[in-house]
Amino acid sequence: MAVSMDELTMSHLDALRSAVSRRRVRALLAGQPVADSDDVLQVWEPYRVVGSYAFATADVNAALVSPTPVVPAMRRPPVLTPVHQFSLHTCAGTSWDIEVTGRVLPAAAFTPDDPDLAGRVILDWTAFDEWREEDQVVLSHPHNPFQRIDCLVTSRHVVVRIGDVVLADSHRPTLLLETHLPPRHYLPREDVRMDRLTPSETRTTCAYKGHATYWSAVVGERVVPDVAWTYRQPLLDGQPIRDMICFYDDRVDVTVTPTTR
Template sequence: MGLSWQQGPLAAGSIGHFLTPEPLPERLLFAEPLRRRMRVQFNDAWIADSENVILFHEPGRYPVAYFPREDVAEQALVPSGKVTRHKDLGDTAWYAVHAGERTTERAAWEFTAPPVYAAELQGRIAFAWRAMDAFYEEDERILGHAADPYHRIDIRNTSRTLEVRLDDSVIARSEHPMVLFESGFAPRWYVPRADVDETKLSPVEGQTFCPYKGLCDYYDIGDASRAAWSYRNAYREVDRISDLVSFEPDQVEVYLDGTRLHLEPGQNVVPHGVDRGLDASEAKGR
């Protein structure tokens, strides 16, 4: 998603390319000031609070927030003695995080001697997302990973005709679907439920979670597993797709103005990041 994730400009599977006379390095790292106040909560204590956070992007990873050590509670970090090595930035020291009666091992890290070109990460601490209770920008909780300022969603009305078929059955037909454009992904088409034969949708157990859209429910259609999905209560930023249904073009036949759509390369969501996977449990309490 965004700058370095999925098919973003710095991702290994980028859909575009930089127009330069010489090839760029295989891996491009990018760091920038977040310019937002960010806080970390652990065991009911604020263990980090900073307006000087650096957001670090590397290929195939979610963006990670790095806090100046002086903005981290003095007693919160307990050296673990564990050192690993980052392929670009060198030795990485790991810490347990401690507050009150609670301690979590390998919950924070720092680059102990980054190369000169990455000197702005020197003396900064990152926290494992799932090991913390919550991350906040000002007083609003941020879910999934540090917000990527390059991730964008645009939703548009259209008068094009979308039809969904499986074998000889029409599952949906709409002359007013919505199209969702999301950074790093091909367009996704959403259909009002009034235009869907819901008798053909079989709800399945298990939800997934998108930090930008919310909790997602899935449906089987005949033998086609998880062939449709819906954000029943999408986040307010994207509430135009709330309770609409979208269909997977590699599971069922999806036609746009008579032309069949196919799953584009890189369209599948990769749910893992630098230190965790995205799952629905984190979003339940939003």
């Protein structure tokens, strides 16, 4: 029987997982590296979909203090994403404060009890000012070695509506495919009714695409918040969608029709 790779990947979500990073990784605070190594693992605690970097303790240029034993959290969401705090641990181990340059980073380090990770310390991404893979600044979270994005020019006909009002109509979208996420259609601004959109204060960050800004739709007296977003200065992999507009399928009506050529 054929194995579904999507199902295979998610079938081990309840396990402690690790992968060799094969790149130099640095965690910086106030411009100074607190951890710096080309011998780094990426570790996913059970039920986490985004990993964290685990360094050899000798590669952490800071004191680990105030050890606190950790038992796996019994009350937790079924899936843990980057919005869930690092301190919500799902495997046994020890939590540590990091003492560096006169500062204390509370509970910013974790050493799992698993023998395969002996001598490794996992660091909290949010405790540091900047992370680099080689010399490239990395945003939001570590790059997953088993995840990627593809931006494909397509001739599909995409129409976006709210009720009877057309917000966009395009025959030249760019299809963005991201591992384990739904396909998204990014549309040229010329094909979008920009007069129906108003800038939002919402901002998000994607590790693969960069910083996104959002738009709300105004239809008559109705305002639909954050229906669309754009990447004005995307990272390298997201360059094909620079300044294009993408709509949330669950906040507007999106019709996608294949074009025969």
